[in-house]
Amino acid sequence: MFTFNDTDDRDRASDGVSRYGVYLRRYPKLFAAWDDGAAVTGDPCEFAAAAWQVATSPTMAPPYLGWTAERVQSVTFTHSEHAPALIARVQVAVPRPAVLDGVRGFVDWDRGDRWNRGYHVPDDAALSRCPAMLTSTLLAFHIPAGELYVPADAPEALTVHDAKASVKRLAERLSARLAPVLTVLDASGVAR
Numbered sequence: 128m129f130t131f132n133d134t135d136d137r138d139r140a141s142d143g144v145s146r147y148g149v150y151l152r153r154y155p156k157l158f159a160a161w162d163d164g165a166a167v168t169g170d171p172c173e174f175a176a177a178a179w180q181v182a183t184s185p186t187m188a189p190p191y192l193g194w195t196a197e198r199v200q201s202v203t204f205t206h207s208e209h210a211p212a213l214i215a216r217v218q219v220a221v222p223r224p225a226v227l228d229g230v231r232g233f234v235d236w237d238r239g240d241r242w243n244r245g246y247h248v249p250d251d252a253a254l255s256r257c258p259a260m261l262t263s264t265l266l267a268f269h270i271p272a273g274e275l276y277v278p279a280d281a282p283e284a285l286t287v288h289d290a291k292a293s294v295k296r297l298a299e300r301l302s303a304r305l306a307p308v309l310t311v312l313d314a315s316g317v318a319r
Contacts, residue, residue, distance in 0.1 A: 146187075181290070192294050199218070210272075213275070216266070216267050266304075
């Protein structure tokens with residue numbers, strides 16, 4: 128469900144090592160420990176959220192981390208106020224609910240073409256002809272800190288190895304939680 132552009136990361140690296148690493152060095156404040164601004168946080172939740180933010184668009188374009196699940200619109204994280212954990216919020220395109228089926232005069236998600244598949248907001252020209260009703264649902268998941276990668280090189284250093292391991296572990300956890308929902312949606316036969 129999630130993809131990691133490791134070959135592109137190496138081949139397009141301005142430092143000859145890692146393009147993602149170059150971006151990590153641009154955003155050190157995202158990884159600063161709250162109690163010591165000079166040190167890299169060792170908190171797996173804070174580290175994972177920062178590593179994900181840098182690895183994805185719009186921070187990194189093209190991104191190191193992408194996704195193949197066409198319905199996924201966005202993935203964001205906040206910290207749990209209840210326990211050491213991340214709260215993942217995943218916006219997913221869904222079919223228009225039955226209660227809104229009778230409302231006419233709106234187009235649905237633009238499904239793209241064979242080169243740009245997905246669920247897209249119609250472009251400005253299409254919206255000038257007809258408004259859109261783009262239905263989605265927000266899935267929220269509690270991901271305990273114990274399920275996340277603990278950065279081995281923190282607090283001394285922010286390393287590409289730690290950042291990649293962190294986003295890959297987080298992507299595994301999200302895949303496990305998202306897969307049942309996306310499977311049902313995609314098996315429903317409703318394309319919109």
